[in-house]
Amino acid sequence: DGGITQSPKYLFRKEGQNVTLSCEQNLNHDAMYWYRQDPGQGLRLIYYSQIVNDFQKGDIAEGYSVSREKKESFPLTVTSAQKNPTAFYLCASTQGADHPYEQYFGPGTRLTVT
């Protein structure tokens, strides 16, 4: 089945450690996105990529890094510079980078940093 997978579903880390969240899609979509969701809040855009080997900062990119070496994969690294990393992280993709098509979302990764 086509879709977006994120792993793991739950992730626990100690403060000061970097952690990488996985996002893979087999929908042959061009554009991919990372959002962060805090309790009672909407989703906020961290990074997005419209094409392989290129990505752009979103509204809250500080403390995060990404790579897009393959069309199918868009991993997100939460660095120790991110002041409040505990959150629910959602990855999404859309079919084209030239038009606001609907975005399809993965199941999310819930990150807890203590």
Add this chain to the structure above:
Amino acid sequence: AQKVTQAQTEISVVEKEDVTLDCVYETRDTTYYLFWYKQPPSGELVFLIRRNSFDEQNEISGRYSWNFQKSTSSFNFTITASQVVDSAVYFCALSEVFSSGGGADGLTFGKGTHLIIQP
């Protein structure tokens, strides 16, 4: 800058009642797209509808209907004869086209409305 406001933080109704979720948006673009997503307790967002700024025709899909009014910058969502399975958080979102250089640079979300359907 674009903005989406969902003023209703939480709505609770009894099953079979009709319920309307409000969404008001702000944008300077003349071309934009509006979306509704459903987030059940599992957390994954489910796409419900996309509407472009040139199409103000209301849409109905089963028990769901959407009312888009450019004059009031609103894109409201109504569930008719609500069911317990409709319980979720619902998000309205906006994507500008020209300001974003094409429209694929991410969605601006409202804070969501938590809908509780009581049996």
